[in-house]
Amino acid sequence: MMKKIFVSLLMLSMLIGAYCQQKSFKVEVSGKGQPVILIPGYSCSGDVWKTTVDNLKANYQLHVLTLAGFAGVPPIDTPILKTVKNDLIKYVRDNHLNKPVLIGHSMGAFISLWVASEEPSLFSKILCVDGVPFISAMSNPSITSEEIKKNPAYNAESEANHFKNLAEKQFQDNQFKAMLAIISDSAHAGLITQWSAASDRKTLGYTFVEMSTTDLRNEIAKINIPVLVLGSTYGTMETSQTTLTAQYTLLHDKRIIIAPARHFIMYDDPLWFREQVKNFLINGLAD
Numbered sequence: 001m002m003k004k005i006f007v008s009l010l011m012l013s014m015l016i017g018a019y020c021q022q023k024s025f026k027v028e029v030s031g032k033g034q035p036v037i038l039i040p041g042y043s044c045s046g047d048v049w050k051t052t053v054d055n056l057k058a059n060y061q062l063h064v065l066t067l068a069g070f071a072g073v074p075p076i077d078t079p080i081l082k083t084v085k086n087d088l089i090k091y092v093r094d095n096h097l098n099k100p101v102l103i104g105h106s107m108g109a110f111i112s113l114w115v116a117s118e119e120p121s122l123f124s125k126i127l128c129v130d131g132v133p134f135i136s137a138m139s140n141p142s143i144t145s146e147e148i149k150k151n152p153a154y155n156a157e158s159e160a161n162h163f164k165n166l167a168e169k170q171f172q173d174n175q176f177k178a179m180l181a182i183i184s185d186s187a188h189a190g191l192i193t194q195w196s197a198a199s200d201r202k203t204l205g206y207t208f209v210e211m212s213t214t215d216l217r218n219e220i221a222k223i224n225i226p227v228l229v230l231g232s233t234y235g236t237m238e239t240s241q242t243t244l245t246a247q248y249t250l251l252h253d254k255r256i257i258i259a260p261a262r263h264f265i266m267y268d269d270p271l272w273f274r275e276q277v278k279n280f281l282i283n284g285l286a287d
Contacts, residue, residue, distance in 0.1 A: 024080070024087040025065045026073045031057030034124075035097040036281070037088070038064045041106030041131070042211075043196040043204060045071035048105065052266060055274055060281070063091075063100070065108075069203025071195040078156070080203060081107075081210045085114045092122050099124035101281065106131045106263065110211055113227075117219040126227045127280055129273075130263050132247040133216035141246045145215040154212055160205025172197050182232075182263035192264075221250040228280045229256040230273070232263045255285045 028046060030053060038049045046064035053062050067084055069075035076083060088111070092100060102123055104112035109131020116123050132138065136148045148154050163171070175196045179189035196204070231244045237258040244256050257276065261268035 023074075024068045024076050024084045026068075027091070028064045029061065030064075031060050031062045033060040034281075035061045035063060035100035037092075037097075037100050037102050038062060039102070039104040039108030039111050040066065040070075041104075041108050042207065043070050043199045044105070044192060045195045047071075048192075048264075048266070049103075051270060052103070052274070052277060056277070056281075060101075063097075067107075067207075069200040069207070072198040075200040075203045078206050079210060080207050081111065081114075081214070084111055085118070088115050089119050089122065101125045101127070103127040103129070103277070104131055105129040105266070107207070107211055110135070110214075110216070113216050113220055113223070114214075116225065117216060117222045120222055120224050123225055125225055125280065125284065126223070127277065128227060128229045129265055130230065130232045130259075132244065133220050134214070134247065136212045137215070137217070137247065138243060145213050148213050154209050156206045156209040158205075159209050160202040163201035163204045168197070184262055184268050188264065188267045217247065218250060220248065221252070223251060223253075225253065226280075226285045227251055227254045228276070228285060229254060230265055230276055231256060231258045232261055232265055232268075233258060253285065 026046070036056065038046065038052065040046050040048045046066040049064055053064060056062060065088075066073050067080075069080065100123060102112035102116060102125070104110070104127070106129070109128035110133065112126050112128060112131075113133050116126055134145070136145070137143050152158070166174070172193055175193045176189055179192050180186065183189050183192070227248075229244055229248060231240045234240045234243060237260075240258045241256060248254055248256065259265045259269055259272060261272070266273045
């Protein structure tokens with residue numbers, strides 16, 4: 001009897017160790033069922049998915065990430081997002097997660113597309129919440145990553161120093177104003193500002209540039225699983241549909257739905273978002 005208890009505790013400790021071993025992100029696991037990996041966006045805590053977790057944990061095993069350097073999680077050396085991508089693939093394999101679903105917001109959607117482009121057989125579905133394969137092409141679809149890399153405005157060290165040199169009050173004021181432009185509720189804008197303030201300034205600079213100079217538009221052609229894209233309204237819903245369709249041209253099995261909301265769709269229209277997530281998890285891309 002004692003031997004069985006010892007073995008059980010040993011296996012539990014090994015499992016917990018596996019969950020915690022990746023330094024490029026923190027993971028919180030809850031619920032039982034099919035695994036779902038939720039990845040927040042730029043500077044955000046995994047707590048951005050709190051309501052989603054509450055709605056899903058009765059039927060799914062949820063793995064909620066917070067990336068290194070964001071929202072108080074210790075930073076790592078560069079390259080940051082590439083390391084997250086590699087570690088997430090390793091995390092799925094090490095923990096024997098069976099065809100998890102990926103749900104990512106903004107930068108989290110970008111990472112979801114990146115890992116699935118590299119290892120499409122590991123995953124079953126992807127839900128991209130207002131995220132794209134190449135953010136720099138949102139206003140100019142013909143631009144290339146090489147052109148962006150030559151632009152002095154996208155120097156990672158300079159961008160990091162820009163954040164570092166801002167006084168704390170100015171940094172938070174700037175972040176709050178920026179959040180008010182992409183989210184309707186001032187309380188949530190304040191919460192995201194707090195996460196940004198708790199983030200490592202170098203990480204903010206380097207991840208912004210890393211994502212801005214990485215073009216996955218051709219890579220996503222390798223993805224052979226269903227992808228639902230929930231886009232926010234950029235000006236008009238028609239403009240959003242056109243912009244996102246251009247971004248996802250080479251993705252085969254996809255559906256793009258535009259939300260009557262700003263960038264943080266899960267906060268701006270939580271009921272609409274909950275129904276879209278639920279329907280996708282159960283029915284895939286079927287109506």
